[in-house]
Amino acid sequence: MSTTKIVYGLYADDDDLMNGVKxxxxxxxxxxxxxxxxxxxxxxxxxxxxxxxxxxAAFIYALYGVSIGITVTWxxxxxxxxxxIGGKPSxxxxxxxxxxxxxxxxxxxxxxxxxxxxxFFVRNKMYPGAPAQNPDPRTTxxxxxxxxxxxxxxxxxxxxxETGVEEITVKDA
Numbered sequence: 001m002s003t004t005k006i007v008y009g010l011y012a013d014d015d016d017l018m019n020g021v022k023x024x025x026x027x028x029x030x031x032x033x034x035x036x037x038x039x040x041x042x043x044x045x046x047x048x049x050x051x052x053x054x055x056x057a058a059f060i061y062a063l064y065g066v067s068i069g070i071t072v073t074w075x076x077x078x079x080x081x082x083x084x085i086g087g088k089p090s091x092x093x094x095x096x097x098x099x100x101x102x103x104x105x106x107x108x109x110x111x112x113x114x115x116x117x118x119x120f121f122v123r124n125k126m127y128p129g130a131p132a133q134n135p136d137p138r139t140t141x142x143x144x145x146x147x148x149x150x151x152x153x154x155x156x157x158x159x160x161x162e163t164g165v166e167e168i169t170v171k172d173a
Contacts, residue, residue, distance in 0.1 A: 006032075007148040008135055009160040010167040014040045017144040020163035021046045024146075027159060033147040035139040057119055058112050065111030069104030136169075149173055 011017040017040065024031055031047060074093045077083075077100075082090035089095050121127055139145045143166075148156050153170055160168055 003151050004149060004173040005151070005153050006171045006173050007150060007153055007156045007160070008167075008169040008171075009146045009148075009156075009163075009165040010136065010138070010169070011144040011146070011164070012142075012166045013164075014144055016164040017146070018042065018046060020146060020160070020165070023159060023163050027155075029148070029150070029156060029159065031146055032149045035134060035136070035145040035147070037140055037142055037144070040144075054116070054119070058116055061115040061119075062108045062112040064115070065108035066104050068111065069100070069107035072107070073100040073103055 009020065011020060014036070017034070017036070021031065021034070021043065025046065025048075034043065034047065036043070070093075077096065078090060078093050084090055088099065093100070125133065134140065135147065136143065136145050146160075150156050157168055157170075
């Protein structure tokens with residue numbers, strides 16, 4: 001039988017939550033997860049979260065969109081159906097580059113936005129049919145929840161009470 005438990009501490013106010021996070025960090029007790037109804041300023045630093053690499057993914061997706069834009073404009077205007085439009089030469093993509101900036105920009109934004117949305121859903125395991133990960137639905141309304149995976153339940157509960165927790169729930173891990 002495992003003695004590891006999951007402890008949930010429900011707070012009513014974000015200031016109490018931040019004080020709780022600082023108190024647990026000072027005691028060296030690891031916080032597994034924090035659920036909030038809105039972004040709390042400074043919570044990421046207080047939890048020690050690393051910088052996300054999502055901006056790197058956005059840049060790669062934007063480059064993919066630009067490369068599609070370059071390929072499509074070259075193929076349509078120079079290779080497949082070359083036409084003399086406004087006196088522009090149909091034999092050279094480089095000579096007509098300024099006319100192709102708009103479609104390349106549009107495809108860059110389109111690819112970056114749509115692929116970032118897909119990345120967000122996959123990264124957060126929010127695909128269709130995925131089980132809900134939120135342990136308490138009140139955190140989507142007005143409550144703040146800290147989650148601990150610990151074997152020392154009593155010390156976590158005591159510190160939660162000291163930091164002004166509203167409700168404590170203990171479950172088997």
